[in-house]
Amino acid sequence: MKTKKLLALLLAGAMSASLLTGCGGGNTESTTTTDDTGDTSAETTSDLAYVQDKGTLVVGITEFEPMDYQNADGEWIGFDADMAKAFAESLGVEAEFQVIDWDNKVMELDGKTIDVVWNGMTLTDEVTSAMDCTNAYCNNAQVVIVPKDVADQYQDVDSVKGLSFAVESGSAGMEQVQALGANYTEVADQATALMEVASGTSDAAVIDSLMAAAMVGEGTSYADLTYTVGLNSEEYGVGFRKGSDLVEKLNDFFKTSYDDGTMMKIAETYGVQAAIIEQ
Known part of the structure; x- marks a missing residue:
């Protein structure tokens, strides 16, 4: 039932969402510098070369099941985490996961604390103006979470406006x-x-529908919570620094992994196959 409910939300959103083809150029750039003697030397600004030189792709994330979360051994897993590992391997480097303050993701990226933001990131105008992003790869929606015993009172947008949210x-x-x-x-x-809703500190929360399907309801850690109203429709993308040549690399990787079935196989592992966008 949860899968059917999630699929209905995502299909409704996909019908109204415009197709995104990425949010930046992503071309390899180089600059030439001249010293006092007139000699010139090429100084590469290629993100690909930078990542391959240091041997790691540092992925900025938050705790977000089923996209990025830790298993019992402390290993980062999830649809995004597994895809990031596979992409890093294709570049000949290792994926390294760094938990970030989501509000500071652009600063972390530009300061090279991380190399990429890959965490079920919605392609908003704010995001696409601050980063170079990939093509959309996953449909999503924002949904309202409330205690199950009062869910029948909050079945439309007007009914939730008076709630206190986390x-x-x-x-x-x-x-x-x-x-x-x-x-x-x-x-x-x-x-x-x-946690705020479960403890009663807040009346409700708004989270991603994919996370809600994985973490809320029967058989989860939050069996007493449920999701009701879908507030929007949106699409996920991956963000790199402005001018990064890794954007094109990842778009190519998305297409290849979609065509050969790898992307869908990973999606099925985490139950998000209904949300995947054809590449």
Whole structure:
């Protein structure tokens, strides 16, 4: 039932969402510098060369099941994590995962603390103006989370406007709550937002539908919570520094892995196959 409900939300969103073909150029760049003697030397600004030289692709993430989360051994797994590992391997490097403050993701990227933001990131205008992004690879929606025993009271947008929400700072969910004009508290990540509702500190949360399907309801850690209203439709992309030549590399990797079935196989492992966008 949860899978069918998620699929209905995603299909409804996909019908109204415009097709995104990426949000930046992603061409390899080089600059030439001249010293006092007139000699010139090429100084590469290629992200690909930078990553391959240091041997790691540092991936900026938050705790976000089923996209990026840790198993019992402390290893980062999930659809995005597994895809990032496979992409890094294709470049001849290792993926290294770095938990970041989501609100500071652009600063982390530009400061080279991380090389890529790959964490179920919604392709908003703010994101696409600050980063060079890949083609969209996954459909999503922002959904309202409430305690199961009061869910029947909150089945449409108007009914939830008076609730007090917990939302991840700087997230697409926060934007939706702001649009509602509702009261909200900013928290570190979506997992914390769920904890706030479970503890009764907040009436509701707004999180990604993919996370809701994995973490809320029967058989999960939050069996007493459920998701009701879908507030929007959106698509996920991966973000790199402006001018990064890794954008084209990842777009090519997405297409190859979609065509050979690798992307869908990984998606099925984490139950997100209904949301995958054809490449």
